[in-house]
Amino acid sequence: MAKKLKRKTQKVHIAFTLNGEPCEVAFAPHKTLLEVLREDLNLTGTKHxxxxxxxxxxxxxxxxxPVLSCLVLGLTVEGREVTTVEGMQLADxxxxxxxxxxxxLGAAQCGYCTPGFLLTAKELLEKNSKPTRDDIKEALSGNLCRCTGYIKIYEAVELAAARMRGEAAEVPEEVVLGLK
Amino acid sequence: MSKTNPKPTRVVGKPYRKVDAAAKVMGLTKFADDLVRPRMLYCKILRSPVPHALIKKIETSQAEKLAGVVAVLTGQLLPIAYGILPVSEDEHALCIDKVRFVGDPVAAVAALDEDTAFEAMNAIEVEYEPLPSFSSIPESLSGPKSKGPAGNGDESESWRIHTYGESGNIHKVVALEFGDVEAGFREADRVREDVFFYEGSTHLPMEQHAALAEVDGDGKLCLWSSTQTPHYVHRALAKVLEMPGSRIRVIATPNGGGFGGKSDPFQHEMIVAKLALMTGRPVKVTLTREEVFYAHRGRHPVLMWVKTGVKKDGAITAMHFRTFLDGGAYGSYGVASTYYTGALQTVTYPIANYKFEGVRVFTNKPPCGPKRGHGTPQPRFALEVQLDKIAAELGIDPVTIRRDHLIQPNSLTANYLRVGSTGLAACIDKVVEASGFKKKFGKLPYGQGVGLACGSYLSGAGLPIYWNNMPHTGVQLRLDRQGGVCVMCGSIDIGQGSDSILAYIVAEVLGIDPFDIRVLTADTDLTPVDLGSYSSRVTLMSGNAALQAAERARDLLVQAFTEKYGVPVSRVAFADGRVFDVEKPEAGISFAQAVQLAETKFGTIGTVGSYTPPVSHGKYKGAGVGPSPAYSYTAAVAEVQVDPQTGIVRVDRIWIAHDVGKSINPALVMGQVEGSVYMGLGEALMEEMSYRGNRNTVHKFPSLLEYKSPTTLEMCDVKTFLIEDPDPQGPFGAKEVGQGPLLPVPPVIANAVYDAVGVRIDEIPITPDKVLAALRSKGEEHSPQEAGVTLGTREPHRYGPHTIPSFDWPDPVRVRTPWEGGDGKELLREAVHAKE
Incomplete structure (x- = not known):
């Protein structure tokens, strides 16, 4: 029994940068990045x-x-830089x-898909500081959300983009109060 | 418009952030699968690969021998049946002697890691003896072609999916008549019959169901689960495990989406609880996406026949509505679902005489149950599309036929539902004006069209699921001398923001910041019972309980404050974290100091609130489904493009106005409206539970990729209007919003498709093949005006069912309508026959 278990769980060891910090972790080589993050590094903010x-x-x-962490092996991030939702906060x-x-804006209802949307949108805004609504739809078209109908997500991305461009953007009234 | 003259509010009505929003955007919210306990085992569940069979043998020895396997469980160890409704307790944690659908759980394992559990699951061998399977409504209505498991004339009833129910594979038959529909049809100027079909769909929450069970040193069980109904799970566990409820704790974890799909007690919950008791170790299970499709409990496929009589002006003299529900393999909420397919037709436009007949059958497919709108989107689709056809026949426009015949506020319907506030007129006016409907309807170029539809939904079911006279919800409030306020309630936040609603209401009453309040919910050890996050009940019911608890706490603080400072009670105000005399605001004390005064006077400060809905007016058998303290109202206009070459329907925009009574938080109300439009759009255009293979009982595509749901590229633009017609039954006048706005969406799209290309698609979803088939049946004629709408006969330019199965309906329960002097009770059978 012991022998069999040992063979199955023989681990590999990698080093990479995780949320801006050096990280080393050992895990079974067949594990996906998703599993390594959630199970070996306890970063459960990344969902499946x-x-x-x-x-x-x-x-x-x-x-x-953006990478779908369920489709890549943990091994592939050796020496690379990984950002999860836990690493999104600013330095302060x-x-x-x-x-x-x-x-x-209430763009996170149940909040389950939110980390994936946030990270995908973060990359969009890094390469396009003033995306149109269609740019946003295109960038987020691989992320499913069953709660919001995406509308509040678009509006949140637009609001964040404006603020990141340094504009003093307020929350538009019709976005949170409805149309008159 | 407001019937009350509310005081200005500081929190209620403001678009505050949700109390759990920061945690959610930081990835800190702990969903069920995020929980890990020391020495935790992983569970996998073996499911049936056949649709209907007797279990002859389950061989687990190979699995038990595998290194790392700690326990193997079969149904013999959990022999007690359970089910959400007391009338259909037809489920077992694991099938014992027969399986009823592909995906039915048969055995489970607990192992040190997930891979081992998976390997062990696959090492279990099950021997099945196939039974005839049933995959459709007509098949189940008519029974097997030949008797016996092998069709060999054996008289045993093993071909029946369940041995309870009406007969054969007929689960439930309902027949109700209010007034006299035949007399109503005789009074009508026009009578129209139509047949519709609404395909089943599933909730598809992004979070797969998960549960974790743990037993403490004293043998007490704790279950964490992504459930919308922790109280019902608690009851089911006590029953199935034969343990006192006092030794079981159920903690509902924040749901990563529910939409009704996490409202039943589930097999996996019973299984991990039993495995934890057997092994003495924590056991976790997380369903795969494929398994979530088998857990299902989604929208029932419903075939409908509707006969409606109208006067020339569109007033409805009589409606006869028949529904046929494909229930899948178990009861679930199905009896309630059956009633719901006939319950809410009456709450939008007055129906003078109303007859409803519904039948639910068992089939060898995943069980159907409650999905957002529970049993009402299907008939609402039929009703709103038929009304459009009637309007065209009568030469009335779709706005007028609705707007001129609206249910009156504070009235009783034919089936004794009490309508309180109704802002439907305002909803219609808003969307018609904003969309420019009157300028567009019938006037847009071929391929473009607009439609209108309405809907209404419950603000919480008036009756509990199991018979009792206790409150439907409770709130406990604890105030501490540091100024801390903790609100405790059994309600579970499934993303709709119910935790926040509790905080906003308490903050409003006590004049404090909602973010200073600790909200503790959905823990059966710590929080008072709430029946669950279903039937759009939580804001109204838990909100009322929170209001009562907060007002009681406020009273204690007021007493202590007035005693100390000699200020009259009427002058004490709570705002900005202070308590003060309204005439000398600057001289007040902090909220914490007020709590200290109260604690000095009364001892520890804790209050409770509870809520029980008003007694419903209907007293007939079946009157329990439909009553609600208040009804929300919605109107929608859709603008669509239909490509006649491909049949593809593209919805550009939906204008939607929802009468929510009063928005406790308008941003969250908007989120519910937009999310409902989205889910309705998915059902209207693409989502379907389809089956193939072995007699059409194997799910065609149990995956997120192949079960098509709208992405950002299919989602339409939404223009949302919030109509506030406060209802005296709701906290601050609030009614529901989570489900109602879905209802008009499928029919509004169908009506707009007709306006665009002149064909009627009387079947949901409206897929390109159906549009093309309808267009081809029309040939080259392109003018919508030429679409043949012929009374009660086949229309050439449509796609949809033409017939319903013949079925021997029983004598209906007969009830006199309120306007016939009825008292809500059913007429005695003898009296009925004497009358005839």
Whole structure:
């Protein structure tokens, strides 16, 4: 019994940068990045919706690009830079403008798909500081949300983008109060 | 418009952030699968690969021998049946002697890691003896072609999916008549019959169901689960495990989406609880996405026949509504679902005489149950599309036929539902004006169209699921001398913001910041019972309980304050974290100091609130489904484009106005409206539970990729209007919003498709193949005016069912309508026959 278990769980060891900090972790070599993050590093902010690459829920950034963490092996991030939702806050501990906007507009209802949306949107805003509504739809088209109908998510991304451009953007009334 | 003249509010009505929003955007919220306990085992569940079979043998020895396997469980160890409704306790944690659908749980394992559990699950061998399977409404209505498991004439009843129910595979039959529909049809100027079909769909929450069970040193059990109904899970566990409820604790974890799909007590919850008791170790299970499709409990596929009589002006003299529900393999909420397919037709437009007949059958498919709108989107689709056809026949426009015949506020319907406030007129006016409906309807170029539809939904079911006279919800409030306020309630936040609603209401009454309040919910050891997050009940019911508890706490503080400072009670105000005399605001004390005064005078400060809905007016058998303290109202206009070459329907925009009574938080109300539009759009255009293979009982695509749901690229633009017609039954006048706004969406799209290309798609979802089939049946004629709408006969330019199965309906329960002098009770059978 002991012999069999030992062979099955023989671990590999990698080093990479996780949320801006050096990280070393040992895990069974067949594990996906999603599993390594959740099970070996206790970063449960990254969620799973299908574990088949269909829903975008498990999206994280690898070298600043969105990656479906359920489709890549943990081994592949050796020496690379991984960002999860736990690493989105700014250096002073305050929320990233996307996080603030998502919270203020109700873009996170159940909150389960939210980390994947936040990270995908973060990458969008890094390469396009003034995205149109269609740019946002295109960028987020691989992320499913069943609660919001995406509307508050678009509005939150637009609000965060404006604030990140340095504009003193307020929450538009019709977004939180409805039309008159 | 407001019937009350409310005081200005400081928290209620403001678009505050949700109390759990920061945790959610930081990834800190702990969902069930995020929980890990020391020495935790992993559970996997073996499910049936066949749709209907007797279990002859389950061989677990190979699985038990595997290194790392700690326990293997079969149904013999959990022999007690359970089910959400007391009338259909037809489920077992694991099937014992037969399986009823592909995906039915048969055995479970607990192992040191997930891979071992998976391997062990696959090492279990089950021997099945196939039974005839039933995959459709007509099949189940007619029974097997030949008797016996092998069709060999054996008289045993093993072909029946369940041996309870009406007969054969017929689970439930309902027949109700209010007034006299035949007389109503005779009074009508026009009578129209239509047949509709609404395909089943599933909730598809992004979070797969998960549960974790743990037993403490004293043998007490704790279950964490992503459930919408911790109280019902608590009851089911006590029953199935034969343990006192006092030794079981159920903690509902924040749901990563529910939509009704986490409202039943589930097999996996019973299984991990039993495995934890057997092994003495924590055991966790997380369903795979495929298993979530089997857990289902989603929208019933419903075939409908509607006969409606109207006067020339569109007033409805009589409606006869028949529904046929494909229930899948178990009861679930199905008896309630059956009633719901006939309950809410009456609450939008007055129906002078109303007859409803419904039948639910068992089939060998995953069980259907409550999905957002529970049993009402299907008939609402039929009703709103038929009304459009009637309007066209009568030469009335779709706005007028609705707007001129609206249910009156504070009235009783034919089936004794009491309508309180109704802002439907305002809803219609708003969307018609904003969309420019009157300028567009019938006037847009071919391929573009607009439609209108309305809907209404409950603000909480008037009756509990199991018979009792206790409150439906309770809130306990604890105030401490540091100024801390903790609100405790059994309600569970499934993303709709119910935790926040508790905080906002308490903050409003006590004049404090909602973010200073600790909200503790959905823990059966710590929080008073709330029946669950279903039937759009939580804001109204828990909100009222929170209001009562907060007002009682406020009273204690007022007494202590007035005693100390000699200020009259009427002048004491609570605001900005202070308690003060309204005439000398600057001289007040802090909220914490007020609590200290009260604690000095009364001892520890704790109050409770509870809520029980008003007694319903209907007293007939079946009157329990439909009553609610208040009804929300919605109107919607859709603008669509239909490509006649491909049949693809693209919804550009939906204008929607929802009468929520009063928004406790308008941003959250908008979120519910937009989310409902989204889910309705998915059902209207693409979502369907489809089956194939072995007699059409194997799920065609149990995956997120192949079960099509709207992405950002399919979602339409939404223009939301919140109509506030406060209802005296709701806290601050609030009614529901979580489900009602879905109801008009499928029919509004169907009506807009007709306006665009002149074909009627009387079947949901409206997929391109159906649009093309309808267009082809029309040939080259492109003018919507030429679409043949012929009374009670086949229309050439449509897609949809033409017939319903013949069925021998029983004599209905007969009830006199309120306007016939009825008292809500059913007429005695003898009296009925004497009358005839």
């Amino acid at each position: 919706g299908c574990e088949l690459g269909e829903c975008g829920t498990c999206a994280v950034l690898v070298d600043r690009k 501990g305050s929320l990233h403008p996307l996080q603030t906007a998502f919270a203020d």
